Amino acid sequence: MTQAPLPDLVLEPMVRAALLEDLGTNGDITTRTVIPAGTTYAARLNAREAAVVSGMQVARLAFRLMDADLQLNTRIDDGQPCRKGDTLMEIRGSAASILSAERVALNFAGRLTGVATQTAALVAETRGTRARITCTRKTTPGLRIVEKQAVLHGGGFNHRHSLSDAILIKDNHIAAAGGIAPVLAATRAQASHMIKVEIEVDTLDQLTEVLKVGGADVVLLDNMDPAMLREAVSMIDGRMLAEASGNVTRETVAAISSTGVDYISSGALTHSYRTIDLGLDFG
Structure with a gap:
């Protein structure tokens, strides 16, 4: 079901808190250690099973808060079905930024897609x-x-x-x-x-x-x-x-x-x- 998105302003404190929790007191030391400065990459957020998508808005916000210069292309919007192997979002830009926001974006998207998928199953019945x-x-x-x-x-x-x-x-x-x-x-x-x-x-x-x-x-x-x-x-x-x-x-x-x-x-x-x-x- 297509729903108007919530204002990012409403969601930002929650997503920012999750990023701060994950970055801890010293940031992403793994990425900072092993990824050369200036490295850019393209990444895809992929579905590994069929589902009804939710959390794309929140995932986008996680990447943007980490790095406003990241290029984001949502391929499947919240409320839409996806199949196993579908790409839900493409992210391009700083490899370090993508890696540092990855877990928060996936935590939100996986859980919220779970809620949407379970809801859709009951609605179908x-x-x-x-x-x-x-x-x-x-x-x-x-x-x-x-x-x-x-x-x-x-x-x-x-x-x-x-x-x-x-x-x-x-x-x-x-x-x-x-x-x-x-x-x-x-x-x-x-x-x-x-x-x-x-x-x-x-x-x-x-x-x-x-x-x-x-x-x-x-x-x-x-x-x-x-x-x-x-x-x-x-x-x-x-x-x-x-x-x-x-x-x-x-x-x-x-x-x-x-x-x-x-x-x-x-x-x-x-x-x-x-x-x-x-x-x-x-x-």
């Missing part, structure tokens, strides 16, 4: 249904913005980016607040009209209470099997959006999407993805 695949806040600390962008590149959608985006009432909120009725009453009394409210339920009895009390825009149907989800969707009858969560895998997602839910959220998109094998080849 829901085709023909109304369900949208969405991520959660179960992201790598410090990498949320790019992991969530990678979900978009894979054809998915984003849930909350932070605690300040929307009100999401979970089971512990309900327990601490004294029940479903009190917690929904509090949101009606205090929440801005611009803020959406979602509440989690584990049983159909809880859903019945939510429907009776009112005040929520979305209901999170947690760890329900497809039969229960189908009954829950029938009970909701369009009065709220229905989101399914829990035990979402490539093997289960088709059955979940067939129940009529509007959204299927999966923390695994950003906490249990497999890094895709990408490599930087000289010559």
Whole structure:
């Protein structure tokens, strides 16, 4: 899926921090020792397996921050599929600069391509249904913005980016607040009209209470099997959006999407993805 890129200004602090971490206190001593000053080279960032690409914008930024004079040509953009052996990016210029930025660029690109590829696999299983695949806040600390962008590149959608985006009432909120009725009453009394409210339920009895009390825009149907989800969707009858969560895998997602839910959220998109094998080849 083609997505407008984020401003480099937003991503730069994260990429700069990764470069500084890798350069340490004395820079790339290997490259400085063995590469003669002024050596130039051409390199290719290649895919070593088929995938859905993400992280090209971040990789470009890593190379540019290391050396603004590097010539970069992205061959396959974020959100596009690639095959094994495809060249995703060409880099020309200082060999020392390319080598010093290589690991940071590959770390980001491999991981984000993994997120996009896993997302695309789940999205493919829901085709023909109304369900949208969405991520959660179960992201790598410090990498949320790019992991969530990678979900978009894979054809998915984003849930909350932070605690300040929307009100999401979970089971512990309900327990601490004294029940479903009190917690929904509090949101009606205090929440801005611009803020959406979602509440989690584990049983159909809880859903019945939510429907009776009112005040929520979305209901999170947690760890329900497809039969229960189908009954829950029938009970909701369009009065709220229905989101399914829990035990979402490539093997289960088709059955979940067939129940009529509007959204299927999966923390695994950003906490249990497999890094895709990408490599930087000289010559």
